[in-house]
Amino acid sequence: MIGVTVLGATGSIGVSTLxxxxxxxxxxxxxxxxxxxxxEQLADQCRxxxxxxxxxxxxxxxxxxxxxxADMPECPEILSGVAGLEQVAVLPESDFVMAAIVGAAxxxxxxxxxxxxxxxxxxxxxxxxxxxxxxxxxxxxxxAELLPIDSEHNAIFQCLPPNFADGxxxxxxxxxxxxASGGPxxxxxxxxxASVTPEQACAHPTWAMGRKxxxxxxxxxxxxxxxxxxCWLFGTDTDHIEVVVHPQSVIHSLVQYxxxxxxxxxxxxxxxxxxxxxxxxxxxxxxxxxxxxLFSVAHLDFHKPDLLRFPCLGxxxxxxxxxxxxxxVLNAANEVAVAAFLxxxxxxxxxxxxxxETLAALPNETVSGQGLEFLLDVDQRARNxxxxxxxxxxx
Ligand code: NAD
Ligand code: MG
Numbered sequence: 502m503i504g505v506t507v508l509g510a511t512g513s514i515g516v517s518t519l520x521x522x523x524x525x526x527x528x529x530x531x532x533x534x535x536x537x538x539x540x541e542q543l544a545d546q547c548r549x550x551x552x553x554x555x556x557x558x559x560x561x562x563x564x565x566x567x568x569x570x571a572d573m574p575e576c577p578e579i580l581s582g583v584a585g586l587e588q589v590a591v592l593p594e595s596d597f598v599m600a601a602i603v604g605a606a607x608x609x610x611x612x613x614x615x616x617x618x619x620x621x622x623x624x625x626x627x628x629x630x631x632x633x634x635x636x637x638x639x640x641x642x643x644x645a646e647l648l649p650i651d652s653e654h655n656a657i658f659q660c661l662p663p664n665f666a667d668g669x670x671x672x673x674x675x676x677x678x679x680x681a682s683g684g685p686x687x688x689x690x691x692x693x694x695a696s697v698t699p700e701q702a703c704a705h706p707t708w709a710m711g712r713k714x715x716x717x718x719x720x721x722x723x724x725x726x727x728x729x730x731x732c733w734l735f736g737t738d739t740d741h742i743e744v745v746v747h748p749q750s751v752i753h754s755l756v757q758y759x760x761x762x763x764x765x766x767x768x769x770x771x772x773x774x775x776x777x778x779x780x781x782x783x784x785x786x787x788x789x790x791x792x793x794x795l796f797s798v799a800h801l802d803f804h805k806p807d808l809l810r811f812p813c814l815g816x817x818x819x820x821x822x823x824x825x826x827x828x829x830v831l832n833a834a835n836e837v838a839v840a841a842f843l844x845x846x847x848x849x850x851x852x853x854x855x856x857x858e859t860l861a862a863l864p865n866e867t868v869s870g871q872g873l874e875f876l877l878d879v880d881q882r883a884r885n886x887x888x889x890x891x892x893x894x895x896x
Contacts, residue, residue: 502528502529502530503528503529503530503596503597503780504529504530504532504592504594504595504596504597505518505522505529505530505531505532505595505596505597505598505599505780506531506532506533506534506535506589506590506592506595506597506598506599506614507519507522507531507533507534507535507599507601508535508586508589508590508598508599508600508601508602508607508610508611508625509535509536509537509599509600509601509602509603509607509624509625510531510534510535510536510543510546510601511536511537511539511542511543511546512601512602512603512711513709513710513711513772514599514601514624514650514711514772514776515534515599515601517771517772517773517776518599518601518622518776519531519534519546519549519550520773520789521773521776521777521780521786521788521789522550523549523550524787524788524789525780525786525787529597529780531550531551531552532552532553532554532589532592532594532595533552533553533554533555533556533577533589533592533595534546534547534550534552534554534555534556534577535555535556535557535585535586535589535602535610536556536557536558536562537557537558537562537602538557538558538559538562540557540562540563540565540566540569541569543555543557543566544566544569544570547566547570547573547576547577548570548573551575551577552577553577553578553592553594554577554578554579554580554585554588554589554592555570555577555578555579555580556579556580556581556585556586556588556589557579557580557581557585558581558582558606559581559582560581560582562581563579563580563581563585566579567579583609583610586602586609586610586613587609587610587613589610590610590611590613590614590617590619591613591614591616591617591619595619596619596620597619597620597621597622597780598610598611598614598619598620598621598622599622599624599650599776600614600621600622600623600624600625600628601622601624601625601650602625603625603627603711603713603714604625604627604713604836605627605628605631605832605833605836605880607625607627607628608625608627608628608631608632608873608876608877609873611623611625611628611636612628612632612635612636612639612873614645615636615639615640615643615645615647616639616643616645617643617645618643618644618645619645619646620645620646620648620779621640621645621646621647621648622648622650622776622779622780623647623648623649623650623651624650624651626651626726626727626730627726627832627836629729629730629733629734630726630729630730630828630829630831630832631828631829631832631833631876631880632829632873632876633729633732633733633828634733634868634869635872635873635876636733637733647734648778648779648782649730649734649775649779650772650775650776650779651727651730651775652753652754652770652772652774652775653679653680653727653731653753653754654727654730654731654734654754655753655766655774655775655778655779656680656752656753656754656755656765656766656775657677657679657731657734657735657754657756657766658734659766659778660754660755660756660764660765660766661674661735661756665735665736666736668736669735669736669737669741673758673759673760674741674756674757674758674759675741675757675758675759676741676742676743676757677731677735677737677741677742677743677754677755677756677757678743678745678754678755678756678757678763679724679727679728679731679742679743679744679745679754680744680745680746680747680750680752680753680754680755681721681723681724681744681745681746681747681806682705682706682707682708682718682746682747682748682749682750682770683721683746683747683748683804683806684705684706684718684719684720684721684723685701685702685703685704685705685706685718685719686701686702686719686810686849687706687746687748691809691810694810694848694849694850695848695849695850696848697719697848697849699712699716699842699843699845702715702716702719702720702842702849703715703716703719705718705719706748707748707749707750707770708750708770708772712843713836713839713840713843716839716842716843716852717813717835717839719849720811720813720849720852720853721806721811721813721814722813722814722816722817722835722839722852722856724744724806724814724817725813725814725815725816725817725818725820725821725831726817726832726835728742728744728817728818728821729817729820729821729828732821738821738822739818739821739822744806744814745803745804745805746803746804746805746806747801747802747803747804748802748804749798749800749801749802750770751767751768751769751770751793751798751801752765752766752767752801753765753766753767753768753775754766767793768790768793769790769791769793771788771790771791773788773789773790774788774790776788777789777790812853812857813835813852813853813856816831816853816856816857816860817831819860820860823865824868825865825866825867825868826863826865826866826867826868826876826879827860827865829868829876829879829880829883830859830860830863830865830879830883831856831859831860832880832883833859833879833880833881833883833884833887834855834856834859834860834883834884834886834887835852835856836884837855837884837887837888837891838851838852838855838856838887838891839852841855841891841895846891846894846895847891847894847895851891851894854890854894855887855890855891855894856887858890859883859886859887859890862886862890863879863882863883863886866879
């Protein structure tokens with residue numbers, strides 16, 4: 502039996518992960534489940550999956566969970582806070598850790614899992630954006646495995662040879678073609694983007710996801726974060742990554758080789774495919790996803806991204822090129838700005854404005870030789886700056 506810790510069990514990725522675990526209950530067992538504040542949903546998941554541990558983000562939520570599970574025989578041990586998340590990320594009974602918390606909040610437990618030598622199933626792309634060097638180093642130094650869950654990166658991983666860590670040039674790769682759906686605002690008139698509501702921004706045409714990543718898809722910041730994620734995962738740089746808008750979300754990304762070959766991974770836009778792939782790797786597992794029928798897909802379209810419509814994508818490319826603390830600042834400012842947009846404090850174009858102004862306001866610092874505390878401090882300073890900019894815009 503393979504033990505699995507699911508960080509962010511109540512989210513979109515967490516629920517899909519538990520679906521794959523349920524389909525293969527003879528192979529996988531949920532050892533620990535975690536959630537932010539939704540004690541009701543976590544209680545329900547605990548009754549169905551009987552984990553040994555359950556973690557809520559704070560003591561109040563943990564108290565509510567204890568109340569909800571009071572009558573459960575073999576009730577899980579209930580923990581709370583970052584210490585609880587780190588504890589369940591390193592359990593000896595957990596072989597795999599699904600990192601599916603949203604945002605920089607996922608960094609500490611993801612890093613702890615890597616340091617404990619786990620197979621880390623990485624959905625939480627923000628961890629790599631904030632602390633790519635630290636996380637990659639923790640994986641390499643502790644014999645951990647880092648398997649990408651983000652559909653594009655999982656696709657690229659599937660299209661690369663097993664020895665890609667020797668360097669993409671060494672294995673004959675010319676460049677990575679990172680596909681993007683373009684999101685729900687792909688062909689909205691630019692002059693109407695200021696009127697987009699949170700509901701419209703979250704109405705993704707091809708993927709059902711959490712609210713933060715849905716807004717990131719609408720601004721294409723998601724693709725920008727994914728460019729940075731790809732640089733770390735595949736040891737490359739922005740000159741070797743091209744973003745291709747592909748509205749059908751059937752091709753999940755492609756790898757172009759020097760001999761003219763282009764390899765792609767295709768499938769229905771359903772996150773259970775990359776989740777099952779990473780859980781079974783190097784083998785395969787039934788994910789429950791309907792087989793792809795190319796006749797019903799019929800057309801595959803490709804477009805260049807429009808950086809005027811999607812300034813967040815340009816900001817992310819710039820941050821990736823500049824390096825240092827720029828990606829961490831970009832991420833923190835974006836988290837603050839997206840939350841403000843969802844709270845209707847700023848409009849959609851305000852997200853790129855807040856991110857751009859935060860990047861301009863803070864000095865770029867080198868990260869080499871720096872540890873987690875330094876990065877968390879950068880993250881906090883960027884959040885404070887972005888909050889001020891949000892308040893100024895909201896007035
Ligand atoms: P979601 O909002 O649906 O779920 C987030 C999970 O994290 C929930 O379980 C929530 O309770 C928990 N959480 C939130 N804030 C927390 C905090 N401060 N402390 C502890 N737990 C907290 O998000 P999602 O769509 O499942 O995305 C999760 C991650 O996976 C994100 O990093 C996202 O970018 C990435 N991802 C998601 C998809 C997708 O299809 N949903 C695809 C690719 C990558
Ligand atoms: Mg993705």
